Amino acid sequence: MKIICIGRNYAAHAAELGNARPDQPIVFLKPGTAILPNNKPFFYPEFSSDIHYEVEVVVKIAKNGRHVEPEFARNYVDSIGLGLDLTARDLQQRCKEEGHPWEIAKGFDDSAPLSADFLSPDAFSDLNDIEFSLEKNGTEVQHGHSRNMIFPITELICYVSQYFRLQKGDLLFTGTPEGVGALAQGDELVGYLFSAEGKREMFRTRVK
Ligand code: ZN
DSSP, X not given: OOEEEEESOBHHHHHHTTOOOOSSOXXXXXXXXXXXXXXXXXXXXXXXXXXXXXXXXXEEEOXXXXXXXXXXXXXXXXXXXXXXXXXXXXXXXXXXXXXXXXXHHHSSTTOEEBOSOOBOGGGSSSTTOOEEEEEETTEEEEEEEGGGBSSOHHHHHHHHTTTSOBOXXXXXXXXXXXXXXXXXXXXXXXXXXXXXXXXXXEEEEEBO
């Protein structure tokens, strides 16, 4: 199992970090050890003093495949969950300045809190109609909609499968909308997906 992540997939988020709108998806990986399941607490690591939250729609991949053609991409979507792409922004900045890979800033232990439940894609009218939000300490800090993705989910599946063979159970983090910000010990983050049945809590992560 692997975790494939997309950077800067919402124009407003790219802009808030001073980045240009990409003309191809920006792809990076997290190891499986990054997953923080079942609402377990996140322990603030010693190596950073600027951990940011990024709430993201997560696609669980349904089956193995490579070089997926657009007309078949939808078949690779097993289910839809919600996660956090926790980012050590200070380490990431240093890596970028030095021209180094940014894995330590993105793939560290527990950097991917993940919902226990994944919803059928049928819970949404279509893959471009997934609404989601994040509350920090009871206040909404991010609110996103998959129609605002620069590269929609099916395009991401085609693109990444040119480079990485997809395997059943892989997770695709699809990028974060605007509103990212710093975490502090004591914070509580709650992520929501809005399906046909209404607003649904998907994860609740406490920072210790
Ligand atoms: Zn992200």
